[in-house]
Amino acid sequence: MSPVHRRAWLTGALTSAAGLALGGCDRLTSDPRVNSALEAGEIITRQAQRGLVGRTALAREYPASAISADFRANGTTNPDNEVYQQHLAQGFEDWRLEIGGLVDRPLSLSLAELRGAPSRTQITRHDCVEGWSSIGKWRGALLGPLLDRAGLKPEARFIAFFCADTLELTFDGSGDYYETIDVMDAYHPQTLLAYEMNDRPLPVAHGAPVRLRLERQLGYKMAKYVMRVEAIRSFADLGRGQGGYWEDRGYQWYAGI
Amino acid sequence: MGRRRVKKIDRPLPDGRVAIYRHPLLVRLSHAVNALCLLALLLSGLQILNAHPALYWGEASRFDRPFAAITQTTDAAGDLHGRLQVGGMEFDTTGLLGASRDTSGAMQPAAFPGWLTLPAQHDLGAGRQWHFFMAWLLVANGAIYGLPGLVGGRFRRVLLPRIAELRGIGRAIGDHMRLRFAHGEDARAYNVLQKLAYVAVIFGLLPLMVMTGLAMSPAMDARLPFLSEVLGGRQTARSLHFLTALSLVAFFVLHMVMVLAAGPLNELRSILTGWFVIGRKDRR
Numbered sequence: 001m002s003p004v005h006r007r008a009w010l011t012g013a014l015t016s017a018a019g020l021a022l023g024g025c026d027r028l029t030s031d032p033r034v035n036s037a038l039e040a041g042e043i044i045t046r047q048a049q050r051g052l053v054g055r056t057a058l059a060r061e062y063p064a065s066a067i068s069a070d071f072r073a074n075g076t077t078n079p080d081n082e083v084y085q086q087h088l089a090q091g092f093e094d095w096r097l098e099i100g101g102l103v104d105r106p107l108s109l110s111l112a113e114l115r116g117a118p119s120r121t122q123i124t125r126h127d128c129v130e131g132w133s134s135i136g137k138w139r140g141a142l143l144g145p146l147l148d149r150a151g152l153k154p155e156a157r158f159i160a161f162f163c164a165d166t167l168e169l170t171f172d173g174s175g176d177y178y179e180t181i182d183v184m185d186a187y188h189p190q191t192l193l194a195y196e197m198n199d200r201p202l203p204v205a206h207g208a209p210v211r212l213r214l215e216r217q218l219g220y221k222m223a224k225y226v227m228r229v230e231a232i233r234s235f236a237d238l239g240r241g242q243g244g245y246w247e248d249r250g251y252q253w254y255a256g257i
Numbered sequence: 258m259g260r261r262r263v264k265k266i267d268r269p270l271p272d273g274r275v276a277i278y279r280h281p282l283l284v285r286l287s288h289a290v291n292a293l294c295l296l297a298l299l300l301s302g303l304q305i306l307n308a309h310p311a312l313y314w315g316e317a318s319r320f321d322r323p324f325a326a327i328t329q330t331t332d333a334a335g336d337l338h339g340r341l342q343v344g345g346m347e348f349d350t351t352g353l354l355g356a357s358r359d360t361s362g363a364m365q366p367a368a369f370p371g372w373l374t375l376p377a378q379h380d381l382g383a384g385r386q387w388h389f390f391m392a393w394l395l396v397a398n399g400a401i402y403g404l405p406g407l408v409g410g411r412f413r414r415v416l417l418p419r420i421a422e423l424r425g426i427g428r429a430i431g432d433h434m435r436l437r438f439a440h441g442e443d444a445r446a447y448n449v450l451q452k453l454a455y456v457a458v459i460f461g462l463l464p465l466m467v468m469t470g471l472a473m474s475p476a477m478d479a480r481l482p483f484l485s486e487v488l489g490g491r492q493t494a495r496s497l498h499f500l501t502a503l504s505l506v507a508f509f510v511l512h513m514v515m516v517l518a519a520g521p522l523n524e525l526r527s528i529l530t531g532w533f534v535i536g537r538k539d540r541r
Contacts, residue, residue, distance in 0.1 A: 029376035029383060041390030049476045057479040068317045125317060125491065127475045129381065130309035132318040133491050216476045250382030256476030257389060 046254040053256070059190055059215035062123045062135055067198060071126070071134040073205035076165035076177070079225055084164040092209040097193070101160070101230030104151030111209050114195060117141040117149075122190055128219040129251065138213050140194030144187040147231065152183070156231035159186045160238060161212055164225035167245060179223040179244040180235045180253075181214055190215045193226065218255035220246045270534065277445060279533035287402035288528060294395040295505060297387060300375035302502060303368075304384030310368030312499060316490030324496070327368040329355040337364045392470060399463065415447065416456050422449040436518045444535045451515075458508055462501055469498035 028034055079085075087095045092111050100106040109117070121139040147159070158180045168175030185191060192213040195202050202208045207224025214221050221244070235241065240248035247253045265278035280288075311323035325343045327350070332338060339355020341348045352358070357370035371377040375387050406412040422429075429449050432438070439448065447455065471477045472485040472494035488494045516524045527533035 025375065026377060029387075035383075035386070038386045038390045041393050042386065044393055045389055049474070053476050053480040059475065059479045060482050060485075062316070066316065068319075070318075070320050072318075072320065125475075127473075127491065128309070129385075131305065131495060132309050132311070132313075132320070133316065135317045216479050218475060246382075250380060252382065252385065257474040 042252050042254065045257055049254075049256045053216070055184055055187075056189060057216075059124055062125065064123060064137070066135045067123060067137055068134040071136050071197075071206070072128070072132060073203075074128060074130075074219065076167060076224065077205040079163075079165040081164050081166060084225065088204065088208070095209055097210060097226065098228040099146060099150045099230075100228070101232050102153040102156035103147070103231050104153065105149070107146070107150050111195065114141050114193065114210065118145045120190070120192055121196075122192075122213075122215070124190070124213070124215045126219055126222075129246075129255065137196075137198045138192060138194040139196035139199075140192030140210070140213060142189070143191045143193055143212075143229075144189075146193070146229075147186060150231075152231055155233055156183060158182055158232050158235055158243075160230045160232050160235065161223040161226050162228040162230065163223050164227050174239050174248065175245075176239075177223060177225070177245045178239060179212065179221055180232070180238070181212075181217075181221065183231075185214060185217070188214075188216070193229075216256060220244070220251060221255050265531075268532075274534050274536050276532045276534050278531050279527045280531045282531065283402065283405065285528060285531060287398050290394065290398045291402075294391045294398065295509075297375060297391040298395065299502060299506065300373060301384045301387035301391065302499075304374040304376065304379075305381065305388060306499065307368045307374060307379065307384075308381045312496040313492040314489070314496060315492050316485075318492055327355045329366045337366055339366075392467075395463075396467060403459075416452050416459070418449045418452040418456075422452070425449065433515075438519045440520075440536045442535065444533075454508065454511070458505070462505055462508070465501045466498065466505070469494045469501060473498065 095111055097109045097111075097114060098106070099109070119139060119141050121137065123135065123137045125133050125135050127133050143159070159182075160178060160180045163177040163179075165177045166175050167177055181191075190213065193210050194207075194213045195210050197203060197206055202211060207226070210226045211224040212222045212226060232238075235243040239245065242248045243253040244251070267278075268276040270276055310328075311318070311320075311326035313319060313323050323342070325341075328340050328342065330338050330340065337351070337356040339350045339353065339357065341350045341354050351364075353370065354368060356364050356366055359365045359371060367379065374384065376383050426449055432448075433450055438444070468484060469488060471481065472488050473491055478485055478491070485491050485494055488497060523534050
């Protein structure tokens with residue numbers, strides 16, 4: 001932190017302490033200085049967890065008996081989108097997953113080709129930001145080898161997922177679901193583009209034909225209805241610049257807690 | 258540790274009583290920061306709980322079987338009613354839990370009302386931002402308070418009950434029930450119930466808050482899977498996190514009752530300035 005940042009941070013921290021004590025909650029929670037001070041907590045959390053947890057530590061996996069019978073589907077459960085509905089009607093026969101951006105050889109994969117890629121099956125716990133958890137079995141293509149096949153360029157720092165679902169209707173498309181993760185997480189051995197859930201093709205409510213599984217973070221990071229994957233240098237010019245649909249609306253980009 | 262520091266000695270007062278230096282600056286400061294953190298953590302925690310006001314046992318949620326939940330229903334006249342379900346019991350909590358009036362007086366569906374959440378309006382992202390910032394502050398504060406206390410022996414000296422004290426616990430309970438407190442030399446040290454309560458909060462409830470909090474983090478779960486396993490699963494950890502918070506609220510209420518009963522001005526002065534006044538002799 002630069003001295004100026006540190007001072008702003010300290011001022012913010014002191015203001016928040018004083019303000020809370022006085023009970024001026026509304027003014028306090030909408031003060032931009034306070035909110036930038038609170039962001040320091042998010043940065044500390046991310047760095048501490050990244051430092052402690054390491055690149056490849058695996059999320060816990062469970063026996064088949066632990067699978068939830070009532071796995072909840074949040075957000076969009078059937079995208080109201082003509083292109084998507086057409087794909088759905090045709091069983092995703094002509095559907096293609098595009099993998100592009102900062103890669104040497106952009107890929108365009110059919111569902112059958114994706115199923116032929118190196119895969120992994122895992123029974124993991126899905127933790128929603130709201131607080132609930134469900135356990136499910138996922139099978140999908142490992143994202144790391146797919147990126148290797150496309151030839152990820154060294155300047156790529158994030159992987160962006162663009163989805164078929166629109167949660168908020170807007171003229172500029174900023175209501176479309178998208179997500180970004182960093183390259184380290186993209187290469188985690190449990191990071192999948194999942195096409196099967198509980199031994200069946202991924203249901204529409206859970207993101208058919210393909211959703212992201214990012215097991216060490218919360219559910220909103222795991223984009224459903226993924227149509228296009230792009231390697232990027234920065235997410236500043238996507239959506240409102242915060243790195244995802246929910247991040248643009250106040251959620252934390254790093255969702256490890 | 259105490260050797261090199263100038264020891265604050267007793268100050269005899271003109272009326273025969275004695276002012277003793279009870280709380281060092283570090284304890285007073287960390288107590289204030291702790292109080293602030295716990296208040297903010299409670300309110301932002303309720304904001305987070307509002308996103309899914311149902312608690313479960315085990316690793317995953319069984320949505321049809323929460324052991325506690327706050328819900329709302331709309332009656333035939335279109336009015337909102339709030340309900341709290343705990344185990345097999347149901348309570349109508351309209352006005353407080355499930356459905357409460359907003360600042361304009363309109364009934365709104367919300368598990369916990371806006372005056373109990375941080376921020377007041379529904380905002381899960383901001384609630385989480387507050388919660389984790391204050392959690393870091395709480396842990397940093399706890400370390401600054403706790404390390405010298407452990408290393409320097411202050412905890413052992415001031416907080417650890419002695420065997421003889423534990424034997425006299427029955428009388429101590431009786432004294433407390435009659436709101437009879439020591440005011441003379443005996444008031445120099447915490448009594449056995451105070452010691453037990455403070456030890457339970459400092460070494461029991463607060464560490465349990467942090468442990469159950471960490472057990473809910475999917476990233477930490479990859480590093481420390483035994484945390485969630487020992488606690489009985491992520492949803493159990495989440496429920497315990499809330500029940501422990503309730504225990505802290507109960508401690509706070511008791512703490513305030515005791516402060517009021519034992520002499521609020523004297524207690525308040527001692528936690529702000531460190532000086533606590535005792536009589537020369539116990540009157541009882």
